[in-house]
Amino acid sequence: MSGLRWLLSSLTVVLFVACSLTSSLDDLKGGPDGGGGSGGNAGDGQAGDGSAATGNTGGGTAADGSACGTNGECQSAHCVDGVCCNTACDSDCMACTSALKGGGVDGECGPSQAGTDPREDCTDDGVASCGNDGRCDGKGACRKYAAGLECAAQTCTGGVKSFAKTCDGSGACQDNGSQPCQPASCNGVVCTGDCAGDNECQPGEFCDIASGDCTAKLANGAACQPSKANQCASGQCVDGVCCDAACTGACQSCKAAFTGGTDGTCAPVATGTDPDGECADQGSSSCGTDGVCDGAGACRKYAVGTVCKLGSCAGSTLTNPSTCSTTGQCQPNGSTACTPYLCGSSTTCGTTCSNDAQCVSGNACDTTSGTCGAKKPNGQPCSSGNQCTSGFCVDGLCCESACTGACKACSTAKKGSGADGTCGNVGNGLDPDNDCADQGAASCGTNGACNGSGACALYASGTQCATGSCSGSTKTNPSTCNGTGTCSAGGTSSCGAYMCSGANCGTSCGTDTQCTSGNFCQSGLCGGKKGNGSTCSAGSECSSNYCVDGFCCSTACTGLCQACSSALTGAANGTCANVPNGQDPQSECAAQAASTCGTSGACNGSGACALHAAGTQCVAPSCSGNTTLTAADTCNGSGTCVDNGSVNCSPYVCTANACKTSCASSTDCASGYYCNGTTCQAGAAPNGTACTSPAQCASGFCVDGYCCNSSCTGVCKTCNGAYSDSGTNGSCDNVGECSDPYNECSGSGICSFGKCWSICP
Secondary structure: OOHHHHHHHHHHHHHHHHHHHHHHHHHHHOOOOOOOOHHHOOOOOOOOOOOOOOOOOOOOOEOOOOEOOOHHHEOOOOEEOOEEOOOOOOOOOEEOOHHHHOOOOOOOOEEOOOOOOOOOOOOEOOHHHOOEEEEEOOOOOEEEOOOOOEEEOOEEEOOEEEOOEEEOOOOOEEOOOEEEOOOOOEEOOEEOOOOOOHHHOOOOEEEEOOOOEEEEOEOOOOEOOOOOHHHEOOOOEEOOEEOOOOOOOOOEEOOHHHHOOOOOOOEEOOOOOOOOOOOOEOOHHHOOEEEEEOOOOOEEEOOOOOEEEOOEEEOOEEEOOEEEOOOOOEEOOOEEEOOOEOEOOOOOEOOOOOOHHHEOOOEEEEOOOOEEEEOEOOOOEOOOHHHEOOOOEEOOEEOOOOOOOOOEEOOHHHHOOOOOOOOEEOOOOOOOOOOOOEOOHHHOOEEEEEOOOOOEEEOOOOOEEEOOEEEOOEEEOOEEEOOOOOEEOOOEEEOOOEOEEOOEEOOOOOOHHHEOOOOOEEOOEEOOOEOOOOEOOOHHHEOOOOEEOOEEOOOOOOOOOEEOOHHHHOOOOOOOEEOOOOOOOOOOOOEOOHHHOOEEEEEOOOOOEEEOOOOOEEEOOEEEOOOEEEOOEEEOOOOOEEOOOEEEOOOEOEEOOEEOOOOOOHHHEOOOEEEEOOEEEEOOEOOOOEOOOHHHEOOOOEEOOEEOOOOOOOOOEEOOOOOEOOOOOOOOEEEOOOEOOOOOOOOOOEEEOOEEEOOOO
16 A cells, blocks of 8 residues: 555554553553553563562463463563463563464464554654564564665765665665766756656656656556556556455555465455554454454454453452453353352462361362362261361271271271271271280280281190190190280190100101110111102112112112113112113213214113214315315214215316306306306317306407407407497407497597597497
């Protein structure tokens, strides 16, 4: 739109926004004497009218993005633009609501939307300065006048025409140079001979005083100077482009960057922007215009649901914040009960407690979790009696009574049975509260646990309370508790064939004196020895005097791979027999390497260790020379590694410890043979046969991997048909035209006609 229209509109907006902002802040903060800081940042540490700066006090409970009126309501201690903000957000062209930022998240400080100035941070320095144009740039700074706008008119003095100066978009008025009028002189702001006005031009042209020429008028969308609508065929220059209409309506523009449409077509300004500063921000308390366009050619109203009046809290009732309605009115939203909490502040319900006074009557404060809740019936968890209807909190549960006394509890876990909340006896053998002392078994008194009947249990009947003794061949048994607190004597018992040994009956002997009358000591035992096959731990127990593998054995059974146990031999216990073939239960046979042909690591079933079996490889095969295979040596089963001689692989070669049985090339054939297909044939190879040495070829020439008809020396010659003109393996010929497979021509050259050339002929 024209520069004059833009200037008048901007002045109107500035006056309107100033009045609206004062009204809005008064509504949100309780009147004109309580303002926050700059741009509506309530309590941000910058003093507003009628108030000293108080700084960030913090201590509030509201999270970032929540509606607020003071810093003290916010966890972050920053109430900015009516919401709790993550920072003070007090720099120019910054905001903390999505509405002012044109998107994003409420509660996160970010740049104000481009083309707006919600806090009046940016002054309009005028186009002549090329400085601030009175709006924000969307990057957290004031926007500069756009590049190309005229900041000083064209002049002509002393025969020199100085072109109009234009803004560079960075705040400077840019000199665009000059042009001498020679041999002409100045005529006003143009040179003599230049056109001075449109009346000197043909219809459809305008006078371009910079060039001095009549120039075709510009089509819609072309760039033009706002003050020079005569440049446009339409006669209308709006927002710096030739426009199809006067485009004077609010929130309309002819610039694609402002509308999202096409340069030169008048259309509504994009929603959420206000590049020409036409829309006043009347403040959220008004529910009126919010300072930007609505995308339909009008100023946008505050969104439905925007907080226009802060809520309040008294007693246990929270009056909800009022919000803008669909009709643009500030609409009350009723109230909410804070129960079970009382109000935590003048604007919020309480959410935690440290005592009952912070809870609604009939509720109690759980000081462990810091929460208010209704008083609980018996059996519900508690941390203090005030939380229970009964007034008793026992074992962490509301209980029917104080439940005092040893071995009493109110929880199922401690009692071992019964219902939570009912006082009862602790179960037998339990003592969760350590009510019962352990008086020790010698006392036969309390054993450290409850008895299930509301008292401490005594040591059980049969518990040893005094040690026994032994005299002669009579043992006095230990004394035991009778279950009622008395230690009772245990009586005596006979040691049988043995005399006493210390406090107990003897169990072995070294002499007859350690046996009772009528018994004698035989092999350490009082009584007769054991027969073969009986279990034993020493030979002295056995009539044979041999205890082998845990059994009385017929012989000493000391031979290799022999045993006297059925589990080891399969024969009857007590009979010495050979260990079965392939087994070695007593690890008597060490496993020797196959190369030794020695023991294999098991018994042979005949009372000896088995050797490696006949045929076991003891030396690996190998190639000797080009055609001799030394065969693998094998064990003979008697401990000897037998040499198995060698094999002549001719007409094939020996490789990888084996004779070749077919060929892929003559290298797979013995000397005096060549590869024909997959078979090695006697004689020298004909020309064209693959080779690795001249000796393989009948011609005596092996060139480029093939038996060749000549030595094929010289530059750009080959015997490999893949690279030659003829395409025949074994026939010396020129290298194919315009190629150099062997890099013979110094890198940049190529072969042609058997010579190196710098270019392909």
